[in-house]
Amino acid sequence: MTPMTPKKKKIPPPKEKLSAxxxxxxxxxxxxxxxxxxxxxxxxxxxxxxWRQANDSAISIARAYGYEWIETPIxxxxxxxxxxxxxxxxxxxxxxxxxxxxxxxxxxxxPEATAAVSRxxxxxxxxxxxxxxxxxxxxxxxxxxxxxxxxxxQFHQFGFEILGEGKPIADAELVLMAVRYFGDLGVPVTVELxxxxxxxxxxxxxxxxxxxxxxxxxxxxxxxxxxxxxxPMRLLDCKEPECVTLRPGAPQIVxxxxxxxxxxxxxxxxxxxxxxxxxxxxxxxVRGLDYYTRTVFEVLxxxxxxxxxxxxxxxxGGRYDGLVELLGGRPTPAAGFSIGLERVIxxxxxxxxxxxxxxxxxxxxxxxxxxxxxxxxxxxxILRKAGIPVTVSFTKDALKQQMEIANRLGxxxxxxxxxxxxxxxxxxxxxxxxxxxxxxxxxxxxxxxRKKLGLDTQKLSLPTPVVSAAxxxxxxxxxxxxxxxxxxxxxxxxxxxxxxxx
RNA sequence: GUGGCCAUAGCUCAACAGUAGAGCACUAGCCUGUGGCGCUAGUGACACGGGGGCAGCACCCGUUGGCCACCCCA
Numbered sequence: 001m002t003p004m005t006p007k008k009k010k011i012p013p014p015k016e017k018l019s020a021x022x023x024x025x026x027x028x029x030x031x032x033x034x035x036x037x038x039x040x041x042x043x044x045x046x047x048x049x050x051w052r053q054a055n056d057s058a059i060s061i062a063r064a065y066g067y068e069w070i071e072t073p074i075x076x077x078x079x080x081x082x083x084x085x086x087x088x089x090x091x092x093x094x095x096x097x098x099x100x101x102x103x104x105x106x107x108x109x110x111p112e113a114t115a116a117v118s119r120x121x122x123x124x125x126x127x128x129x130x131x132x133x134x135x136x137x138x139x140x141x142x143x144x145x146x147x148x149x150x151x152x153x154q155f156h157q158f159g160f161e162i163l164g165e166g167k168p169i170a171d172a173e174l175v176l177m178a179v180r181y182f183g184d185l186g187v188p189v190t191v192e193l194x195x196x197x198x199x200x201x202x203x204x205x206x207x208x209x210x211x212x213x214x215x216x217x218x219x220x221x222x223x224x225x226x227x228x229x230x231x232p233m234r235l236l237d238c239k240e241p242e243c244v245t246l247r248p249g250a251p252q253i254v255x256x257x258x259x260x261x262x263x264x265x266x267x268x269x270x271x272x273x274x275x276x277x278x279x280x281x282x283x284x285x286v287r288g289l290d291y292y293t294r295t296v297f298e299v300l301x302x303x304x305x306x307x308x309x310x311x312x313x314x315x316x317g318g319r320y321d322g323l324v325e326l327l328g329g330r331p332t333p334a335a336g337f338s339i340g341l342e343r344v345i346x347x348x349x350x351x352x353x354x355x356x357x358x359x360x361x362x363x364x365x366x367x368x369x370x371x372x373x374x375x376x377x378x379x380x381x382i383l384r385k386a387g388i389p390v391t392v393s394f395t396k397d398a399l400k401q402q403m404e405i406a407n408r409l410g411x412x413x414x415x416x417x418x419x420x421x422x423x424x425x426x427x428x429x430x431x432x433x434x435x436x437x438x439x440x441x442x443x444x445x446x447x448x449x450r451k452k453l454g455l456d457t458q459k460l461s462l463p464t465p466v467v468s469a470a471x472x473x474x475x476x477x478x479x480x481x482x483x484x485x486x487x488x489x490x491x492x493x494x495x496x497x498x499x500x501x502x
Numbered sequence: 503g504u505g506g507c508c509a510u511a512g513c514u515c516a517a518c519a520g521u522a523g524a525g526c527a528c529u530a531g532c533c534u535g536u537g538g539c540g541c542u543a544g545u546g547a548c549a550c551g552g553g554g555g556c557a558g559c560a561c562c563c564g565u566u567g568g569c570c571a572c573c574c575c576a
Contacts, residue, residue, distance in 0.1 A: 035549085035567065090574055094503070112576085141576075146503070149569070150576080157576060223573080237574095288575060298575090313576060340576030368535055399535050407537035418535055432537075 039145070039153025045358075050345045053185070053355040055138060058158040058339060061181050062136040065173065067160055070135040072116035074142075078106040084115030084327055086290025088230050095143040097153075109142035113159055114291070114320065114336055115327070121163045122329030132165030138341075150312050150343050159317075159338030163324065166333030168264045171295040171319055172271035174337050178299050178315050179277050186353045187344065188302040189314060190278055194253070194285035195265035196233065198293045198321060201258035206232050208251045216246055236284040252283045261294055268295055291320040295335065301347055314347065315339040361391040362453050364406035368399045368418035376417055379427070379442060383415075386446035387455060390415075406432065413449065 078098050085092050097109040126133045138158040162170045182189045209232050227234045287296045296318035317337020324332035367376035383390045396402050406414045416428035430437045
C-alpha cells in the first residue's frame with residue numbers, strides 16, 4: 001500500500017495532444033504573431049489609473065467595513081464548482097475552462113470566487129475565528145462565453161463575503177457597501193432586490209411554479225420548455241415575448257416565502273429604507289448560481305436611455321446559507337457580492353468620471369557622461385530612499401533626450417548631474433515649470449527636494465507615494481501658479497514666449 | 503453556444519483590380535551639457551491561409567480576432 005496514492009480515479013493525461021501542441025508540425029511561411037486568446041486582453045499602462053481607481057475604492061470600502069484580504073488559487077478542482085455553483089447552471093454546464101492535468105486531476109479555472117472562499121473557510125478552520133469572518137478578494141475569473149464589450153473570458157472581480165452571520169443586517173450591509181462603492185466613484189446605479197427563499201419554502205414554491213407553467217407549456221419558448229424541469233425559477237427571467245406575457249400569472253416567490261424567510265427579507269428591506277438606499281424590488285430576479293438563498297441583488301447602471309446594455313450588471317450577490325455545508329463544512333450562514341471591475345471601468349470611461357492619477361514622479365534625475373552615470377547610481381538611490389518620488393533613465397546618454405523625457409513625465413524638478421558638478425560635489429536643480437535652475441550641494445539635495453515638494457509637512461516618508469483611494473470627485477492635479485522665487489536665471493534657454501505663464 | 507457586421511502603420515483614418523497614403527506618435531538632425539514650439543528626414547501596415555483571375559488590400563471560401571443582437575451574467 002502506498003499511502004501517497006490518492007483514491008480518485010485518474011484519467012490518463014492527453015500526452016499526444018500536448019506534445020503535438022508543444023512541437024507542432026512545420027508550417028510554411030513566417031511564424032504568425034501570437035495573439036491573446038479570445039476574450040482575454042492585455043492591460044496596458046494607460047489603463048493603470050482606471051484600475052487603481054476601481055480597485056482602491058473597493059479596498060477602502062472593504063477596510064471601512066472591516067473586511068480582510070484573502071486570495072485563493074485561480075485553478076481549483078472542477079468538483080468545487082460543480083458542487084458549489086451547481087451542476088445545472090450555465091456557468092458549470094457550458095462556461096468553465098476545464099482540463100485534466102498531467103497528473104490526471106480534473107481542474108478548472110475559477111468562474112467565480114465565492115465557492116473557493118467558502119472552501120477556504122472550512123479548509124482553514126475559520127469557524128474557530130470570531131464570527132463573522134469578513135473577507136474581500138480581487139482577481140481574474142474565467143468563463144468561456146462569446147466575448148462582447150463588457151463580457152470577457154478573463155475578467156476581474158472584486159468581491160466581499162461575510163461568513164458565519166445570518167442576520168438580515170449583514171445582507172443590508174452588503175447592499176449598502178455596493179451602493180456606496182458606486183457612490184464614491186460617481187457611477188449612478190440602481191439595485192434590484194429579491195428574496196428567493198431557502199430550501200424549505202423554495203421547493204414547494206417551485207412545485208407551484210411548475211404546475212402553473214405546465215398548464216401553459218405549449219406557449220413557452222423552446223428554451224423554457226427545457227428549463228421547466230431543470231431550473232424552473234429561471235423561467236421568470238426569460239426575455240422571450242411569449243414567456244414574458246405569461247409571467248404576470250405566475251406565482252411569485254415573495255408570496256410563498258416561509259415565515260422566517262419573509263421576516264428576514266422584510267428586515268433587509270427595512271434596513272435599506274433606513275439607510276435610504278436606492279433599490280427596487282424585482283420579484284423576477286433570479287440568480288444563475290445555485291447556492292443563493294433568501295436575499296439576492298444586482299447592481300445595474302442607471303442610464304438615460306434604458307438600452308439593452310443597462311441590463312448588464314455591474315455587481316451582484318446575495319445570501320448563500322447552504323454553501324459552506326454543501327462543501328463539507330459546518331452549517332454556516334453567509335452572504336456576499338462581487339463587482340465586475342471591467343464593467344465599472346467601462347462605465348467610468350463612458351461617463352468621463354475623474355480618476356486619481358497613476359503614480360507620478362515629481363523629480364527626474366538626468367545624468368551626463370560616464371562618470372556621472374556611475375555617480376548617479378548612488379545619488380539616485382539616496383533620493384529614492386529619502387522618499388522622493390524620483391525617476392531616472394540610466395540608459396540614456398544625451399541630456400536633450402533626458403530633458404524630453406522629464407518634460408513628457410510632467411515632472412516638477414529635474415536634477416542634472418554632469419562632469420562639472422561631479423568636480424564641485426554639486427548638482428543642478430532645474431524647476432521645469434519656471435525654467436529656472438540653481439546649483440545645490442549634493443549632500444543637501446535630498447533635504448532640499450523634500451522641502452520644495454512639501455513632503456515634510458505630511459506624515460513620514462511614503463516609499464511609494466501611490467495615489468490613495470480618495471474616491472469622490474477629486475478632479476485632476478491642483479495647479480500651483482507658483483511664481484519664480486528662485487534666484488538664478490539661465491539665459492541660454494530659449495524661453496520664447498512668456499505668455500504661457502501658468 | 504446561435505445569427506449578423508467588421509479587420510489597412512503604435513493610434514485615428516484614406517485609396518485603387520495594376521503593386522499602399524495622411525495626421526498624430528516614434529527615431530534622428532537643425533540645437534557639440536538643457537524640455538515644451540517650429541522645420542527637415544527616417545522607421546513603420548494590407549490579421550492568417552486557400553481559391554478563381556494576366557494582375558488583388560480590394561472578389562469568393564476558410565481560420566483567427568473584435569463588435570452588435572440573442573443567450574447569459576460580472
